[in-house]
Amino acid sequence: MAKLKELVIEKKKRQIGRHIFLTIGLILLTAYSISFLMPLVWALLTSFKQEIEFMLDKFSIPSNFDLANYYTAFRTMRVPISLEGGTVYVYTWEMIYNSVVYTALCTITHTLTPCITAYAVARFNFKFGKVIYSIVIVTMILPVIGNLASEIQVSKFLGLYDSMFGLAIMKGHFLGINFLIFYAAFKSIPKDYSEAAQIDGASQWKIMTQIMLPIVKTTISAVALLSFITYWNDYTTPMIYLPSRPTIAYGLYYFNQTTTNEANFVTVRIAASMLVSVPILLVFMLFKDKLMGNFAVGGIKG
């Protein structure tokens, strides 16, 4: 009887231990979440304030939610580019257009190149396929530091500098994690699928485009989504390689570095940042489950 009591007490103790442990976790996570969301919420509130209101009280809730700052930011965000005739300004609409083109092209090459390469390596049994696989693994682990200067030189030499298509070609490599994702996806499809099609007389091209690629379309869309987010947010690559086609992300960077009259208010600058974040947050909210859910696509799914 005494022993049983001891056991019960022991069990209760352990349960209390678990509860304490999880409570600590909850507190830690909550603290982090608040610390991360606080500046964002503060920024969102500030973006609605007038400069004077902001100067008087940095924490108050805006007296009225008007979009004047957003309007100013949209109107005055501009990047000077030097053409042969002199300096020309690129404004928001054009930068958005540039962003869309840049993001679309780079997402396509950055998704399809590893996809096609992985298909070739995973579905055909050639020795060179194994060489490609080794190249991917070795380049992922071995760091090469400081070849940016050389890359700029090579792209200029090949005439890819300052061209959207050139940049898309540069980003269309098969190295990195995307290759491994597609490799696993294609490996998991049974060989019978392509063999059955082949017996029916389908060409290799048909097998690839009409049977194999549709099977892995979930993987393709997830990788494309990630690339989309990366390229939309990326401003350093366009800054370096596209001097005459600034994107909206670069426009935001430039807007925060300049000291022209309109841009010189914190409230307007914050509004500009919010403006640029909206599309990406929308995309994230729409496709959240696809991104964060089970990324593993095993076997045959439609």
Next chain:
Amino acid sequence: MADARREVYFDKELKGLKKLFKPLIVLWIIFKRWLSDVFYSLEVLIHNIFKSKNEKPKKIGTKRRGERIFFIALIAYPILQFFIFYVVVNINSLLLAFQEFNIETATFQYAGFKNFALFLRDITQDPAMKQATINSVTLYLSTLFIALPLNLVFSFFLYKKVVGKGVFRVVLFLPQIISALVVSLMFRYFVENAISEIIGFNLLQTKSTGFSTIVFYTIWASFGTQILVYTSAMSKIDPSLIEFGRLEGMSMFQEFRYVTLPSIFPTITVFLVVGVAGLFTNQASLFNFYGPTARGDMQTLGYIFFVKVIKNNDASFAQYPYASAAGILFTLIAAPVTIIAKNLLEKYGPSVD
């Protein structure tokens, strides 16, 4: 996630990698064989084209040949791209390190080991460069000893289904979704306007706290990918192992220490190994904060060498060789360290008993 997948293949591949470094010769032989295969199939292709159409092609081998041609067509562009933007770029980087820029003629000319000598002098004597080295090491160690444990602990809590798990998952992933530029700017404006109003001084502009704030920011905004990868690795741990431990009277901490940590250690290894290069490349978001004009006492090596080469003008061109030389020296340090770290971690890392 992209990286969520990484561990699965890496676990396997890291082990098989030892073999890969040895046989460059084998690669060459395979390449030669492949080349002869290519020529053979081209020959066959040409032969088939010029053959009269009435003759039926041989059944045996046609299928394989068709596959080969298709295979070559698929990998032609990726291989060409790799050759130019990996092989040629890196060889050019090596050559660039031995050149110097002549401003008058706007051309590069041979300069011997001048850039290396210059860089070695700077890193040992130039106070700015010394400061940057110290900063880089500080940042690297902080990510190693603060950010990594935090990532692991957060992942463990999420894995153990703490209340509000779904919300925390999204919040912890937000730093990867919102543009790093926007997060940096919001943080900067928040610190400069709101926090400085409360504590009375500007954390970023005060010299004694400037770099610490940057380090804090780097850790604070670094969550996301790693957590996703770790939680997915943890969810693959055999439940019977945990059940057994629970019957033995194992506490949560013991479970973390003796079951979870050893089980996901191969995954941690991947991040540790890939992260070595970060010592030289981490820019600490300084470019997001300040553009090319960050204060000297905040700069890191990655930032300095990034800013040197990004402008499209002669001053930037003149820095190409110097930056390339530094990059080569960094690579010469980072590459062996990476391989040694990988081997050591695999050999002496904890394992499940």
